[in-house]
Amino acid sequence: MIWEIFRQERKGQPFESAGSVDAPDAEFAEAWAREQYGRRGESVALWLIPRDAIHTVDKWADEFELKYRRVDGYSIKARLKEARERASAGTR
């Protein structure tokens, strides 16, 4: 059974995918993941998750490119320049 291993390097850090072990149960997975991913004290915590329990999402539809939801959907340079010029020329 494949167990995906997520490791946390230090408290406060996210858990990151680190690899996988092939083990018959959680006990073996733990005994083996401890050493493979922690023998140098490089992880403060591990999550061991049966691969079957993971639901992957990797297909998206972005047909109409709704850019207003993102930072790159805005281009303020030109208008900002004009607004500054007007303000300093005292046209307000």
Place this chain on the structure above:
Amino acid sequence: MAAVEVPHDEQAFLAYVQGGGQVETTDWLPEDYRRKLIKFIEMHGNSELMGVLPEREWILRAPTLQRKLALTAKVQDEVGHAQLIYRVVEDLGKPRAQCLADLVDGKAKFHNVFHYPTKTWGDVGVIAWLVDAAAIISQKALLKCSYAPYARIMKKICWEESFHILHGRDVILAMVTGTAEQFELVQEAVNRWWGPLMQFHGNPIAKEEDPMYQWRIKSQGNEEARQQFLDGYVPQIWELGLTVPDPKLRKTDDGVWEYSEPDWEELKHVVTGHGPCTDERLALRQRFIEQESWVRDIVSTA
């Protein structure tokens, strides 16, 4: 910005990876790419596993507790690397048991350096210092592999290899500043390992003609790797008063290392399973695989 789509066409895929694109296990992979990828990664796994055998004898003979611990930890790392690598191969479709069977049957290859004997404690130092150095140069180039799962495990592998080189250098330094006999042990080991080391990165095929580079599985040509090795390590060898058994070895004014042509016939002969220790090491692997198959049956849930 639409999500990146890995192209489903071999030419477009080639352009994609050559442009720095990476792929995951679930992406479409051209058949040629998949086959070459499995073969390359499998050979790496085999090499880590076989590399253990010349070194493990010396764990038992280490002359101090510190060296015993360090060498055990180094070999442990290599077994761990084999585990990471075979998992990647398995996720590409070839089970670990099949890889091991092909290895002991002589159907799959492993790197030349692991077909040679280790004769003294000097070899222990030279392997950790120079052989691992040659390997780490190739491994750093794999950090950019187009196949992302492999690139990701290379990060852990490279991090752990850095300890090995330091350990190797420490062993060497203790001996070259020790007795005259200890210095000689190191020199003798350097003399024996130099040939295989020069062959290690493979013959100087132009990278544009190397399919591994074309597919960006490797991001570096063979000669580039060898030059990096010479540039990094020949000065380290010379500064200790050790010599390299190649009268032609020198760095030209344009920064290129010149050397005697490595014995490519020897390399071919060795990696096709005719090295001095190939048979005995594969036999050892096979003996333990067979003897303990009942254990794998009990802990397997396949």
Place this chain on the structure above:
Amino acid sequence: MNELLLGLADDELILGWRDSEWTGIAPVLEEDVAFSSIAQNEIGHARAVYELLTGDADALAFDRALDEYRCAPLVELRLLDWAHTIARRWLYEVADEIRIGALMGDGDARVASLAAKINREEAYHRMHAEMWHDRLRDEPRFTSAVSDLWPYALGVLPRDRRAELAHRVGLAEVAAVERGTHTDELAELWNEMTMVRRSAPAGAQW
């Protein structure tokens, strides 16, 4: 020198040496990595106890004559099959827990605190041994290996602790293979363990 402590240290040294023989050839790669950590920990324990005893761990580990080692015959046996190796690990951990437990109450504060430190690390060795014991308890290779090694396991502990060991393992006490006589296997091990060290004059650096 404290015979009990030297016996503990020598047991850990020789068992660690034996367990390190599996590095690279264990039945499962994941187990190979985990088992190697156990072997390293054992050597680490030996080193810590040697340092407590004389301050020069390497001298004690390598430079004594064969008959000066105080290890139990259990750890000297060359057991290059997994059933016997795991059976030994399991039996040794049960015995060692009893021994370390006693040392944790030692009148010498340094001994008590080192025993506590070792005990914290041994917790993981015990988990590992129990894990294998659970999975193999009905496997004939394992149960017959435990039978083979049982008289040797009893010899790890002083006589007054053996009833406790028998109770925990669930086997009847039998005549033990006592400390004091070394096996031929130890001589072979010692030769290999010291061959590089003996190749240079005493005090050479490595």
